[in-house]
Amino acid sequence: MSVAKSRWANDDPETEAIIAQRRREKEEKRRAKVEKQRQLEEASRVPAPTKSADTAQGVNGDVGPPKKRRRLSNDPDAPSAADEVLKSEEPKKQSSLLRFPVSEWGPCRHVDNFERLNHIEEGSYGWVSRAKDITTGEVVALKKLKIENSPDGFPVTGLREIQTLLEARHPNVVYLREVVMGNKMDDVYLVMDFLEHDLKTLLDEIREPFLPSEIKTLLLQVVGGLDFLHSQWIMHRDLKTSNLLVNNRGEVKIADFGMARYYGDPPPKLTQLVVTLWYRSPELLLGADKYGTEIDMWSVGCIFGELLTKEPLLQGKNEVDQVSKIFALTGPPNQQTWPGFRSLPNAKSLRLPPTSASPAGNPPLLPRSRFPYLTNAGLDLLSSLLALNPASRPTAQQCLAHPYFREDPRPKPKEMFPTFPSKAGMEKRRRHHTPEAPKRGQDAPELDFAGVFGGAPGGDSGEAGAGFTLRLG
Template sequence: MDPHKVERSKGRYEKVKHLGEGQFANVYLAKDTINNDLVAIKKIKLGSVTEVRDGVNRTALREIKLLQEIKHDNIICLRDVIGHKKNIQLVMDFMETDIEKVIQEKKIILMLPHIKNIVLQVLLGLEYLHSNWILHRDLKPNNLLINSNGRVKITDFGLARYYGSPNKQYTCQVITIWYRPPELFYGASNYSGSIDIWSVGCIIAELLLRTPIFPGKSDLDQLSKIFHILGTPKLEDWPLMTELPGYCEAKPEPGIELNQVFTAASNDLLELIKGTFVFNPLKRFTATQCLESNYFKSEPYACSDNEIPLPEKAHENPLMKVSKQRRKNNISDDGTVRRRLEFN
């Protein structure tokens, strides 16, 4: 990393407020003092000695490497990387909210054109990733950010990997359980972009139902919930199923007709959902097949980005909100009271 660039970057970003804390990082809202853009800064927490290489968490290194090599309108942009001997900070686009909050906001009415737009943006980003041989491996509503203009961006590449080598083995312990495909529960270690497509199917279902479709409490419970709705997979449809190391025979379930589950969905949308929920990963739709499906060619068409309804807070100017709070607390708004982001 260029030490001169690091020194320049240190004073560039003006901390506005703390946005949240995860298992491995703190996230801050900041202002880029050069172009006045709002940015999100992800401050990576270092793990144990065995998890750290050259002072940086391996997961963070993978995320940085991937994000530096990809560029797409529907994928979060890594604007800057600021290193220090004790931490590393990723400067990214600031996005006002995420799809999980949109789904959970009871005041929001999601119409079919809104859902079609969101699904379209997610699939465009995912098609780009898969065309560059990248698996995301953790697609879910709160990893789909959306800004005040309705632009959706895939984020959180901590579990992402390059794929394509026929003999490459991967861990099956990826993807949040509610969005994980059956083959991973059965211990599959050689897989492709089809695992992300299953997650997309779960996201589409959640947009329609406004609640997760398969909210399992354990691995076995998750499979039980999947089979209850989709039916038990048949050997003639998925012949390699029994060869997976964790395969166990399940109680036969007939499943439920999807038009009974998604009562507002058109036939074209039902066909798309079915294509994402094919048990055999080799027959599951690809991102390109999803985008070429009749669903995106039929009415009602996708709305424009800025027509997607968002939670009220997503339309608030965070700088104005902070400024009002400062005045309420009798704190000056001039530069003397603003704190630069500390890089130590």
Template sequence: MSAPSKSRWIDDDDPETQAAIERQKREKEARKRAKAERQRRAEEEETARTREAAAEKQPYGTVNGENGPPTKRRRLSGEPSADGSATGPQKRPGEGGAPAGQRSLLRFPGPEWGPCRHVDNFERLNHIEEGSYGWVSRAKDITTGEIVALKKLKMDNSPDGFPVTGLREIQTLLESRHTNIVYLREVVMGNKMDDVFLVMDFLEHDLKTLLDDMREPFLPSEIKTLLSQIVSGLDFLHSHWIMHRDLKTSNLLLNNRGEVKIADFGMARYYGDPPPKLTQLVVTLWYRAPELLLGAEKYGPEIDMWSIGCIFGELLTKEPLLQGKNEVDQVSKIFALTGPPTSQTWPSFRSLPNAKSLRLPASSIAASSAPEGKPPLLPRSKFPFLTNAGLQLLSALLALNPTARPSALDCLTHPYFREDPRPKAKEMFPTFPSKAGMERRRRRETPEAPKRGQEAPPLDFAGVFGGAPGGDTGETGAGFTLRLG
């Protein structure tokens, strides 16, 4: 087979042709190298921009309690240094690491969903008390050694599943991160599906037990410190559309650093405008607003402000302000303190269902002496050591007309907290021996909070001012029973 014939146009022996071919090859190689160099530089610039963007999005660590960028950027493991040498260990190709020539990024564990811890991680030390929606114990975290409060939710009244009161308590506590609201750490489980525990911060006292054991009431400066903290926590709840619906001194916890925290959110509920359909039977009887007692089906955060007024009066007198035996007796005691409602002090009270049977005395028709737009002042003889500004605040909180009560934010800006004596600093607040850390709390004759599912029965208030039977004779009423011992 003959060799292929060469083209007659190519002259291999011509030196000029050979030089042209070599020159073309060199130019082609130079263009390739320049293109590769430009591509490499573009990739490096893109990588640098990506790192800078990631560094800006990632939060820096705190320095002396303030956020700030680090003084020098750390070099990632495997990233080449200025002299071109790599730092840190690198995996070889094929060992599960990054391919050869590709940098690997460090990965840090982040928060993720997982199962609840078991209650055996906590050592229960002693029982504190039993509430309407759970049992509270003092416990110690075995892992960290911290003392916590362990609340076991009651499942008795929820045969169809998890109780809605427990769900609301967990939901509202998780949303209520405030210095004056008890902190929910986590939810743990027992051996059975109905063993659900809430792990919260432990506080040494509750105001009810303190007031029962104190020989003298709090000082005026201490009352301002306590009340301002309570109202501050309540203002946070109301600003997030949450009603507590069971504020009372036994649900206000105090630690040995002078900090008050609102607890027991079993009856808490989100509300809106217009308000949703709400349960009528709420709030422990002694702290229940008059519109609820008279059968109001729509209400708002004003019922919490009435409870704040009752707590304010209890801090002043060291005794619950309105201790009714049942709903009829409670209304009698409210009207004995504030005076009967009139068309001036409470224009819309006649539209409430239970107010139709209310027979007002003839003296209540007289015009009120209070300034227009303000509720009448409570009797000075009941609170002899309270200043004029304090009496005005207490009278506004205990106004019969819900629309006349101040909001939590209005209370915080009231002149009462700016006059002498000023609120005592929390660091100077007195300390007390802890009952919760030593023994079971001694229960006094106090009403319980209403149970979920109970219906408020229609009540007859015809004998409130006439002394007919039903005012002071009964020992039980709708929504509560007296616990003796």
């Protein structure tokens, strides 16, 4: 194609080259503009699936031109991150939220939601009845806390019982379901699992003692529950056979946490007036105000002896008589068997008999004549649990690992445990000659143990001791 020559141009070749370069640049700009217009028309023909997030809406609702956006890839055809999210969500349906039941704050249920069937017993800190949940039809144990005449309003024993039961979730600890209220502020009830028996009633009703395999099954469960409590820094402080509940499936559960409390290391100064008298350790009787889980292990020893003989092992009439019976079983204390016992407040008045040959072993073994059918391993365990020196008693964990539980006969499986008619199902549980637990707020009395070995008044004469009354009916 021939290029027309400008009439103002001269024949200067340099001028003609400049004019030709300008024409080429102008032609390239025109072509670029046409190509851009073609691309915009093609883009307008493709319908967008959703409105772009980058379009701006004007004051009157008009959609303005798309705003410039930083491209996330060097590839001009690569989709943006927002497009990727939209594409990934297109085939998915809206997912439904999963809801899980959680505990919520709310008012307690009313006691009228339960139908009381019969009264079971009256304990130191409450009345226990058998009841049925009207909603579910389940049979439960309903314990009304004793609050009247409490100087502090709501009794601390009730608060401790609720707190420790909520923390002590274990197969061998009675399960607290909920707390319900009556019409008045002092009508507070604990709703717990119902068990058909307590161990004290079973021992009173059966004709023969439990078999050795059955004793091991019962004792392992008691110590297992106690080991869990001690691992949670909880002392029960009132272990006895009447506070051990048994169902018809051979399961044992520790109950009645009215005297339980948390402790620390080193143990704080505590009240010495704890534990029912027949199961109270010698250091408590001699006035110790700093103690630990060893007092629970002494009670386990008393329960062990009661399972063997079917009768409470140490049935003192008062504190002085109780100390007398303990020393008659274990022998009097000395610096070898119980170092430092003289520093206890009530031990200063204790007049020991003339020194004689101490039994072998530390702690010494209990008399074989008292437990003729117990194996050597069993006698060793019982003697260590009933050691006068608290430091010589095993922990619950050490007790569980004792050879007594691994020798023949082995513990009987719970599924093969015998069943018994339930006394709690139709009538009150009967308690014979059983002292009650100490009442909170009582001060420990001044005790004179001078006549423990000399037969002076105070040994067997009194019928009532501090913290309990002897119930004869």
